[in-house]
Amino acid sequence: MTPCPLEKMLCWRLMVMKMHNLYGTQKASKDTSGAESSTDSEDDDEDDEEKKPQLELAMVPHYGGINRVRVTELGDSQVAAVWSEKGHVDIYDLRRPLVAVSDSQAMATFLREEQAKIKPIFSFTGHMTEGFAMDWSPKKSGTLLTGDCNKNIHLWTPKEDGSWFVDQRPFAAHTASVEDLQWSPNEATVFASCSADASVRIWDIRAAPGRACMLTASGAHDADVNVISWNRNEPFIVSGGDDGTLKIWDLRQFQKGSAVATFKQHTAPITSVEWHPMDSGVFAASGADDQVTQWDLAVERDEEGEAEDPTLASIPPQLLFVHQGENDIKELHWHPQCPGTLITTALSGFNVFRTISV
Numbered sequence: 001m002t003p004c005p006l007e008k009m010l011c012w013r014l015m016v017m018k019m020h021n022l023y024g025t026q027k028a029s030k031d032t033s034g035a036e037s038s039t040d041s042e043d044d045d046e047d048d049e050e051k052k053p054q055l056e057l058a059m060v061p062h063y064g065g066i067n068r069v070r071v072t073e074l075g076d077s078q079v080a081a082v083w084s085e086k087g088h089v090d091i092y093d094l095r096r097p098l099v100a101v102s103d104s105q106a107m108a109t110f111l112r113e114e115q116a117k118i119k120p121i122f123s124f125t126g127h128m129t130e131g132f133a134m135d136w137s138p139k140k141s142g143t144l145l146t147g148d149c150n151k152n153i154h155l156w157t158p159k160e161d162g163s164w165f166v167d168q169r170p171f172a173a174h175t176a177s178v179e180d181l182q183w184s185p186n187e188a189t190v191f192a193s194c195s196a197d198a199s200v201r202i203w204d205i206r207a208a209p210g211r212a213c214m215l216t217a218s219g220a221h222d223a224d225v226n227v228i229s230w231n232r233n234e235p236f237i238v239s240g241g242d243d244g245t246l247k248i249w250d251l252r253q254f255q256k257g258s259a260v261a262t263f264k265q266h267t268a269p270i271t272s273v274e275w276h277p278m279d280s281g282v283f284a285a286s287g288a289d290d291q292v293t294q295w296d297l298a299v300e301r302d303e304e305g306e307a308e309d310p311t312l313a314s315i316p317p318q319l320l321f322v323h324q325g326e327n328d329i330k331e332l333h334w335h336p337q338c339p340g341t342l343i344t345t346a347l348s349g350f351n352v353f354r355t356i357s358v
Contacts, residue, residue, distance in 0.1 A: 013059040014082060016094055018101035023051040058097035058110060060118050072136035081144055087130045089146050090120035124166050133181040139188035147178030155205060171203055173213035182230040192237055194225035200239055217257045221245060227273045233280040240270025246285055263316050265293055272331045282358055284342055286332045292323040292344060294357055320357035
């Protein structure tokens with residue numbers, strides 16, 4: 001999104017981007033003596049020009065700053081749920097901007113005739129305050145959860161007329177701001193939440209909102225719990241908090257209230273965390289310490305190696321990779337089609353990279 005000097009003007013933007021012509025970075029080729037040849041250098045320059053990454057961008061007007069965006073497929077279109085700092089959640093149909101970023105003529109038409117006319121297809125103002133937490137259900141198309149800074153969670157159910165029914169009765173067991181929400185990838189009625197009250201909770205929407213909280217890990221972290229991610233293949237949830245720790249929760253033992261693993265590599269609050277979409281033992285995290293870390297739970301401690309090099313004892317064996325060089329990282333996601341590829345958003349820009357570790 002882009003900022004606006006005049007708050008009352010409709011000049012914040014929801015951006016739809018298409019990145020293409022992406023290639024791995026390579027070192028310059030060298031001749032047998034180890035020196036780079038002039039012919040190779042010229043060829044490399046031509047290759048570099050052809051392999052420059054391309055970015056197409058279509059912007060949608062939005063009133064107020066954007067806290068978080070989540071996208072899902074609904075019928076034959078992609079729709080985005082947008083949490084606004086103004087305290088409302090808007091749903092946008094992304095069909096027109098998606099066509100625009102894929103075709104230059106469509107982009108010209110979009111800029112000339114369509115961009116300024118795009119409005120939300122649905123809005124909910126019942127939260128009464130801003131928030132950050134939301135998640136689309138992977139099991140029930142169009143079903144959405146939104147959580148606000150006033151500890152309330154609302155359930156959205158799609159209607160046949162293309163709008164949503166938002167239950168005015170909130171799920172309200174938390175005692176502070178709801179920071180993140182995650183639907184179960186396997187059970188259509190179950191979701192998890194985390195909060196500034198330092199807890200992680202498991203809910204079942206089949207119960208009345210006032211009695212829907214089924215399991216609670218109180219004091220899950222020593223401070224606010226900022227983010228959670230639910231493993232698609234294993235009964236694990238990973239959480240990240242203001243205390244800089246990452247914790248793994250086994251849902252089969254959740255009622256005990258203790259994590260099965262804790263990692264303390266980051267030196268500042270965790271800002272994002274996500275399980276790898278295909279490798280159930282791998283996850284990535286980002287922190288306010290400007291680091292992105294990759295982890296593999298399958299790696300075991302090498303006692304012999306640590307005996308040879310004592311410095312290894314201070315490094316968690318499950319830590320695969322540390323990525324640095326970005327400023328104020330807010331969110332990361334694994335690419336769903338390109339194995340091992342991570343995309344991060346930060347104050348310093350967007351980064352797309354793939355390590356040899358995954």
